[in-house]
Amino acid sequence: MTTMSESRMRLHFLSLVLLCCVSPSSSFTFKYDYSSFVACGPHQSQALTEFMNEFDSSHCNLSDPFNGVWCDNSTGAVTKLRLSDCLSGTLKPNSSLFRLHHLRFLVLIDNNFISSSLPSEFGSLNRLEVLNLSNNSFVSHVPSSFNNLSFLLLFDLSHNELTGSFPLVRNLTKLSLLKISNNHLSGALNPSCSLFELPHLRYLDLEYNNFSSSFSSEFGNLNRLEVLSLSSNDFFGQVPPTVSNLTSLTELYLHHDQLTGSFPRLQNLTMLSVLHLNDNHFSGTIPSSLVNMPFLSDLDLRVNDFTGSIGFPNSSTPSRLEYLYLGQNHFEGKIIEPISKLTNLKILELAFLNTSYPIDISFSSSLKSLMHLDLSGNSISSDSLGSKSVIPTNLEILLLPGCGIIELPNILKKLEKLEFIDFSDNRIKGKIPEWLWNLPRLTSVFVPNNSITGFKGPMDVLVNSSLKNLDIEKNCFEGAIPILPLSINFFEASYNRFTGSIPLSICNYRSLTLLKLSNNNLTGPIPQCLSNLTAVSLRKNNLEGNIPEAFYTGASLQTLDVGHNLLTGKLPRSLLNCSSLELLVVDHNRIKDTFPFWLKALPNLQVLILSSNKFYGSISPPGRGPLGFPELRIFEISDNKFTGSLPTSYFVNWKATSLTMNEDGGLYMEYIKFTSSRLYYNSLEVIDLQYKGLRMEQERVLTSYAAIDISGNRIEGQIPESIGLLKALIAFNFSNNFFTGHIPLSLANLKKLESLDLSRNQLSGTIPSGLGTLSFLAYINVSHNHLKGEIPQGTQITGQPKSSFEGNAGLCGLPLQETCFGTIAPPTRQPSEEDEEVLNWKGVAIGYGVGVLFGLAIMQVIASYKPEWLVKIIGPNKRRN
Incomplete structure (x- = not known):
């Protein structure tokens, strides 16, 4: 290759073994024969150079031995190309890539092909045997030209944004591996689907798409399959008996679908090592032969309607099961005894079994290899938690939330490998024993929602522990905040009775990322040193002083909630450094400042709550255009001293205009994801929201929640018609202001609206009849305005109390007693589709x-x-x- 080309890509590779897998692991190995590289011909070198110049390739990691190019020994033509996490830009149809007609191996993964559709020109590379385009953000459908790649052995389009139906692959008869998982493909897989004409297919992964059809019996034609994943789609109905034809299967993933019927006929699948049927609607009993399958090691049957028991392992051929998940079924008989015979188990999940008897935890004593035990939501026999009980000493994770436990069991003393314990939602009283912190590997302790009053031992009892994550929320802890170990990463102590100031020793916790001390009795200032945190919640204490400028020197902060304190001063401008900030809550303080238009520079801000402070001045931006804040979903600035009027375009370009915000289950404010070992712990902010006339504290921001509350200010002028663009809006409160003019007709476009409060303004005209068509509108209040005419009739409106309409001398009709005497009220046209x-x-x-x-x-x-x-x-x- 030329010197110029050598400066752009490395021409030295090890021979490759391409391993493709599905979670958690795969035994499927695809081997490819690689010849040694030689110098590439000048025309090929020029095409490669031009291809690299089409993109920003400054992030290419050319020290990665798998990135680069191979050329044919005799011709010098490029035959193999791999570029991972290298390219940023648009892959265009006229790209120089498509001049490399001799390519047999092409891997472009983890790149950033901005707004790129899959070019149909890939179909011209008809010598390809391996094509991997995974994780590139490709959009649109898969072109039919890919069906020209008749030599393909491996084809991977996973982790993109592809849409449309299943791609045409009828001519890819040599295909051994096909991955199109984690896209948005949809439609049915019927018997005529070209998928079922691939006789050599060994690995098929369609998971995390939107396919919706019955489980076709034609899958039985793919009798060379070793790995099959159809999980996380909408496949429904029964698993056909033809699945028993797949005798080479080693892994079968059918979880998170809509499958029904009895347990599938899998007795012929003697090579099966992984079987996931969880989160479906299977019913009936589990075949007794299942645990005796010779290679089965990973079995997940959670969240179904199975009853009965599981079979006993055959004594002559002990079960190989290592991972067993049976929780949230409807087992009626005792299943513990056969499970105690599965001596190779490493992970056992039996959460929420719905059994009618307490579980004796000592059943696990025979499971010498057990590392992870989950008995959440079951009744645990108190005798089995005594100091004389025996449980596996290899346990690393023990989950016993909601089990009716009254004290931390002494048997934990023997578990020197224990890393993670969860005893939340029990009835534990008194103090946490000192011996717990002597466990040498214990990193995570979760005991929220109990009646614990403190820690036994001195104030620094935790200091020398290995603790990283501690959750003691919703207990009865008193006194000062404890001195924590320097290794602490996550500390949740909300809803207790802690007093005093936040200790300055917290400044020494360099690993701390999440701090939640809300709903205590803390006083004093906020420390100046909390700069590297991801989430801070100090709400509902008695903290004083300013919000410190030095608090926000890093970009990692996502959540800041200091509401319901005694804070004064202004919002610190250093918040502009927090580019990851999603939630900012400072309500119910004494902050005196103008509206923070400068916060619109934060690209991820979704929740802004400034209510009940001393903010003042206009909330209209200079130039009186749209407010900005494109990601904003919750906007509460009520009970301040804001003035001025709102331009008609005020709500243009808000994220809440997106109809898709609600189509996938809506906005679920999951602000913190904390990972410890193998587990995730979600911490969702508590927010006070004015909703349906009441102020309620929400422990979790409501699914699909988008809200605006500017009530209790001095804002005048007309309500902007652009409010009708916010299609996802659930709650809208403009009450107690000086708004004039008519109620916007565009409110009828807010089909998801549940709460509307326009009371105590100076609105005139009629109530738009379109409000009567809002089927989710459960609360409406337009009282104390200057409205006239007949109240629109509709189930949601006529069911409101009279108080929602009183104080409008010109209104008549139900639910008011004043009738309209048969007169025709002025027309209240609702917006048309054209509007x-x-x-x-x-x-x-x-x-x-x-x-x-x-x-x-x-x-x-x-x-x-x-x-x-x-x-x-x-x-x-x-x-x-």
């Missing part, structure tokens, strides 16, 4: 300058109707030359 299209267009037009020009052209077509509020945003029509 909605204009609203949707406007959201784009304001956000993008080019969209304005396009929108003006559209307006020429729909000039028959142009609402007054839209004219105010974009101006009258102008003729283009």
Whole structure:
């Protein structure tokens, strides 16, 4: 290769063995024969150089021995190319890549192909035997031209954003491995699907897509399969008996689907080592022969409707099961005795078994290899937790939440390998014994929601422990915050009775990432040193002073909640350094400042709550355009002294305009994900929300929750019609202000709205009839305005109390006693589909300058109707030359 090319890519590789796997592991190995490299021909070198120049390749890790290029011994043509985590840019159809017609091996993984569809030109590389394009953010569908790659042995499109139906692969008859998992493919896999015409297929992974069909009996045709994953789709119905044809299967993943019926017929699958059927609707009993399958080591049957018991292992051929998950079924008989015979178990999960008898934990004493035991949600026999009881000494993780336990069992003293314990939601009283902290490997202790009053021993009893994660939330701890070990990473102590100030020793905890001390009786200032944290919650204490500037010197902070304290001063401008900030809550303090328009520079801010402070001035940005804050979903600034009016375009370009925000289950504010060993612990912020006329403390921000509350200020003028763009809005409160004009017609577009409060303003006109069509509207209050006419009739409105409409002298109709005497109320037209299209267009037009020009052209077509509020945003029509 030329010197110039050598500067861009490394021409030295080890021979490769490409191992493709599905979670948790795979025995499937794909081997490929690699010849030694030689110098590449000049034309090929030029094509490669041009290809690299099409992208930003400054992040290429060319020290990785697997990145680079191989060329053919005799011709010098490029035959193998691998670039991982190298390229950033758009892969275009005219890319120089598609001039490398001799490629047999092409691996482009973990790149950043921005807004790139899969080019159909890949189909011209018809000598390819290995094609791996995984984890590149490719969008759109899979072109039919890929069906031209008839020599393909391995084809991987996993972890992209691909849509459409199952790709055409009929001509890929040599294919041995096919992975298209973690995309958005949909539709049915019917008997005519080209998938079932691949006779050599050994590895098939379709998991995490949107396929929806019955489990086709045609899968039985793929009788060379060794690994099959159809999990996390919408496959439904029974598993057909033809699955028993797949006698080479070693791993079968059918979890997180909608499968029903009895246990599948798997008796012929004697090579099976991994079987995951969890999170379906299987019922009936588990075959007694299952645990005697000769190679089965990983069995997951959780969250189904299985009853009965499991079979006893055959004494002549002991079970090889190492991982067994049976929780959340409906076992009626005793299943503990046969499980105690599975002596090779390493992980055992029996959570929420719904059995009618307490479990004697000593059954596990025979499981000498057991490292992970989960008995969550079961009743545990108190006798089995005594000091004379025996449980496996190899235990590393012990999960006993919700088991009715009244004290930390002494048997823990013997578990010197113990790393993680969870005794949450029990009835433990008194103090945590001192011996617990002497366990040499203990890193994580979770005991929330008990009645524990403190720690036995001196104040520094924890200092020399190996503790990294401690959760003592919702107990009865008193006195000062304990002195923690320097290794602490996660400390959750909310909802206790701690007093005094936050100790300055906390500044020494360099590993601390999450600190939650809310709902205690702490006083004094916030320490100046908490700069490297991911989440801080100090709400509902009696903390004083300013929010310190030095608090926010790093970019890792995601959650900051200091609401309900006695804080004064201004919001620290150093918050601009917190580029990862998602939630900022400072409500119910004494902060005196203007509205923080500067926070819109934070790209991830989703929740902003400033309520009940001394904020003042206008909340309209300079230039009176849209507010900004594109990711904002919860916006509460109630009970301050904000003034001024809102421009019509105020709510344009908010993230809450996205209809897709709710389609996948909605906004679930999961702010902190903490990982310890093999487990995840989710900490979701507590927020006070004004909802349906009541202020409620939400321990978890509601699914699909998007809310705006600017009540209790001095804001005047009209309510912006652009509010109708916020399609995901659940709660909307503009009460106790000085708003005038009409209630926006566009409110009828908020199909998910549940709570609407416009009371105590100076609104006039009629109530839009479109509000009567909002099927989720459970609370409405328009009292104490100047409204007139008939109250729209609809189930959601007529069911409201009279107080929701009183104080409007001109209103009549139910639920008020005043009748309309048969007169025709002024018309209250609801927005048409045309209006909605204009609203949707406007959201784009304001956000993008080019969209304005396009929108003006559209307006020429729909000039028959142009609402007054839209004219105010974009101006009258102008003729283009």
